[in-house]
Amino acid sequence: MEEKFIPDIVIGRLPIYLRALQGMLSENRRVTSSQELGERLGISAAQIRKDLSQFGEFGKQGTGYSIEFLADQIGKILKVDRVWDMAVVGAGDIGSAIARYQGFANRGLQVAMVFDNDPEKIGSQIGSFVIEDIKDLKQKIQESGILIAMIATPSLAAQEVAEELVTAGIKAILNYAPINLSVNEHVHVQYIDPVIHLQRMTYYL
Amino acid sequence: MEEKFIPDIVIGRLPIYLRALQGMLSENRRVTSSQELGERLGISAAQIRKDLSQFGEFGKQGTGYSIEFLADQIGKILKVDRVWDMAVVGAGDIGSAIARYQGFANRGLQVAMVFDNDPEKIGSQIGSFVIEDIKDLKQKIQESGILIAMIATPSLAAQEVAEELVTAGIKAILNYAPINLSVNEHVHVQYIDPVIHLQRMTYYL
Missing domain, CATH: 1.10.10.10 (Winged helix-like DNA-binding domain superfamily/Winged helix DNA-binding domain)
Structure with a gap:
């Protein structure tokens, strides 16, 4: 093309x-x-x-x-005639909901790995995934060749996680933490923050 | 003004x-x-x-x-110098994550009610909320004067729920179900669908 x-x-x-x-x-x-x-x-x-x-x-x-x-x-x-594996970082409420989300099926995307830094969570399961140690993030992502990640960590951790993801080879980040990320301009970043959408509507109420 | x-x-x-x-x-x-x-x-x-x-x-x-x-x-x-109460419909993974979400604090918004139609969920708790019966949705929303709702139901239920919310007086809907809603033009609707954001990035990969 x-x-x-x-x-x-x-x-x-x-x-x-x-x-x-x-x-x-x-x-x-x-x-x-x-x-x-x-x-x-x-x-x-x-x-x-x-x-x-x-x-x-x-x-x-x-x-x-x-x-x-x-x-x-x-x-x-859109290149979703194939299935892209994705990594989820953060296995709290939002990360868990993403990992179990049924809405990726038939839309070219699937969660392949979930990471957290909480020793109590590492090794336990969310749906069909075993939560992996964030210390292994770089190696696992490099080995798998995954290019897409979702950040569902607390705001304070999100920038550092983003930098680590980029070092590991991630090219597209969907960030659920309510802060703007600063990354290499060749990495695509999109944001999901319900408050941004809600405040856009309260203006009109 | x-x-x-x-x-x-x-x-x-x-x-x-x-x-x-x-x-x-x-x-x-x-x-x-x-x-x-x-x-x-x-x-x-x-x-x-x-x-x-x-x-x-x-x-x-x-x-x-x-x-x-x-x-x-x-x-x-944006009229977020006050705090707007919100209703959440659907107490699955996403609805539960929203109900417990800490990111609304100090941003002019708070969850006030959570509804579901599952008898096993109704009456149980998510964080500080008791899940209410969706049958009571109209009455509870009218009594409380709530204007903002979030839909976190399966896609098939979302349109019907939206219509019920509008009948109850809701003026702004944030829809997490991955379908477009058809409602009265005076009702504001915003959408959160991670796939929309992700597919926008796969194009560039």
Whole structure:
């Protein structure tokens, strides 16, 4: 595929389209339109058509999109037509919930390792995982070639953990700790902090 | 305060500024600049100045911002200078993690009620909360005047729960179930789905 610069904001919408398409597939739907997708997602049909047109022709004027075909194509673009192993650091409430989360299945992602530094947790199980010692993090991640990690540690530990993950070869971090991480610009970082979303809504109440 | 239309994308950045400022306060810092904030957040200094200028004058040219003053002002703008009670629906792994989450403290939010429909869970405790019967959701939310809810149910239940919440008077929903909700346009909805963030990064790997 030729290299073409696509704005990150467009890339950010593709997973939302993909989720909606997979939802339609689970309803045994076959064909959809940019109008219908737009209504489901609160995004204009024109925006959806424009976003998709950056990657090629996925539908015919007047006949709409084959849901399965479009979902496959977006999955390929996002590289989730394979399954990525992920490491979770922090086996508290949030880390445990992530490790047991059913929502990764069929979406190209799976948890492969869980680490903690608490001697009482190390060696015990969360779901099907044995919690590993954070001291072994670098070696285990390097051996496995894992590129994606989720940080679910207390805020105070998150920066140090991030640096260790990057040293171990991690290229993408999803950070649940409510602080901004400072890492090498070649490492991708995304954040999940419920308060950020909630405060965006309290403004309007 | 006079009513002035501020783009939602600007409102969406204010909680991120506030979190960074509160982080600086916890480091006993007094004064910051749009440059420093920008570097911490990966947002340009000009963008930060432009965003803040929508709401007034918060700093003086050359002397920077008083961190405490700016945090207070943003807190007022976002209406988190008070504490909002929230309801959590779904007491599985994610709902339980939210109910016990320490990160709401001092950020204008607190969990006040947790609901589930599982007879084995109803009446048992998560942290300091007794799990309540979802059958009582409408009445309890109406009586308490709660406006904010978090949905942490399985996907299949989320739309129905959302409709019940809206009927009960909820005006803002943070949805952890990986589906798009369809609700009255006067109700604010935000989403947390780790897969959306992760797939946005796999594109680059």
